[in-house]
Amino acid sequence: MGDREGLLKRLADLLVQTMKDQIALAGHVMTGDLLNSVTSMITTTVTSAKIEVLLNDYGIALDQGVPPDRIPFTPIPPYRGGRSAYIEGLARFATLKLGASSPREALGIAFAIANKHKRTGMPVKGPTEFIQKTLDATEAEIEQFVEEWAASVFEVQLDTLIGNIAA
Numbered sequence: 421m422g423d424r425e426g427l428l429k430r431l432a433d434l435l436v437q438t439m440k441d442q443i444a445l446a447g448h449v450m451t452g453d454l455l456n457s458v459t460s461m462i463t464t465t466v467t468s469a470k471i472e473v474l475l476n477d478y479g480i481a482l483d484q485g486v487p488p489d490r491i492p493f494t495p496i497p498p499y500r501g502g503r504s505a506y507i508e509g510l511a512r513f514a515t516l517k518l519g520a521s522s523p524r525e526a527l528g529i530a531f532a533i534a535n536k537h538k539r540t541g542m543p544v545k546g547p548t549e550f551i552q553k554t555l556d557a558t559e560a561e562i563e564q565f566v567e568e569w570a571a572s573v574f575e576v577q578l579d580t581l582i583g584n585i586a587a
Contacts, residue, residue: 435554
């Protein structure tokens, strides 16, 4: 059983590292929060295994993009002055990535970005698809794992069958 668990752990580690590499290649490393959130969770039974690669929710939006009709912003001035996590996130982006020098400037940039997102979607350049690129980059290792896992499950089931016949 230890062999199979070692296989799972190695594949999970490879998937996590490859996804981190793909996120970095896509340029999504402003604070490092997304990279640091990439982890794996392994679930096994005697005959099955599941590796889940987890990351912050906003990583899915960066990976797949968000169409304009799903952007949580209504571009109708005058803005009401309420609170919006979306606008606050864009203001933080304006400060950290674009170098906004004051909260007022960051907010102005945030509204400009929100208006652009509402017209074209997000990210403006389109989806980066780092999840699919991770799967593509590790396809050979995943296939090898499936073959080795299937062989080990077959071996366990065969041993059980032989043990039942002998008993």
